[in-house]
Amino acid sequence: MDDDAANEILCATHRALCTHGYADLTLKHIAAETDKSKAAIHYYYDSKAALFTAFLGHLYEQYADRIESISGDRPREHLQSLLDELLATGDESPDEGIRTAMVEVRAQAPYDDAIRTQLTRFDEVLAEEIRTILQDGIDDGSFDESVDPELTAEFLTATISGAHTRHVAVGYSMDRVRDATRQYVETRLVAETTKVTP
């Protein structure tokens, strides 16, 4: 397969999804975002389902790269940067369109094995990154040794997912969840010895 052409089709899928949402997405919409015809798209992906599975794979790579690219001097700053980035809204975030579409895609997951398999990877890569940061912080003494990295990573992944869904579905701002999450990290995870007294 011509990688450039395939990649162009996946990027066009991204744009079409942001504009039309998942339920109304058609190959015609995707074709309108490229210089390719519907027939040419069919040449690369023989069904809408195959295209969409490839698209979720492509989106996953971007998501995983982005999560990996977020850094911080120490585990505490690293975790706060990650949470800040994932819970950013409005002008701070380029993600609004794709987040809306992803809530729709999630709603299809119970009925579609391929989508479910792909979505699991998004949650896993985030939980794994949080686990790693927490373990690093426990090892270097910045996080309290009583913190359970596995359990805490699950908890924060659920909170982030819920904040996204509520933001998309009913328009809640994520700012308050971000504030509460920051507070949680500072008061619950950070070791007593490294806390700065206000």
Added chain:
Amino acid sequence: MDDDAANEILCATHRALCTHGYADLTLKHIAAETDKSKAAIHYYYDSKAALFTAFLGHLYEQYADRIESISGDRPREHLQSLLDELLATGDESPDEGIRTAMVEVRAQAPYDDAIRTQLTRFDEVLAEEIRTILQDGIDDGSFDESVDPELTAEFLTATISGAHTRHVAVGYSMDRVRDATRQYVETRLVAETTKVTP
């Protein structure tokens, strides 16, 4: 309107939704769950949209009653009971079918004002109940006075919503989030003086 008949139609909608999901739900499916014809349902609700808005109102009343019915001797036990009930899975919970449908309904909310308005009430009633319990606990000294009831309620509501979505979409158990949430309440919210040393 004949209240009994209207109520019967809404209960039939509930059963049909659990069986067929939201995307595939038709008046025919709903009629099949009652002794009423499609025409009779039309007599009570003049569109599928009107029926569905009434159904969400009906579901909201049940949800609000259920949340209100959960009690505990003191605020700490009250909050833990509420979280346990909302994060119960499998045999412990009768909610599996409706939770799946509600994730689908949430995905429609960005495109449908009536659905969005109804869904906002579900989140609000839960956040309000958590806020009230937290304030009661601060007042009677069982929760730490530094706890911000508003912010903490938003945080826990997001976590519960995220746990439901991930459970429905990718089949994650909610047990670990429940454990982490219990731990959060005990270590972060409960006042030092009322903590029982293990």
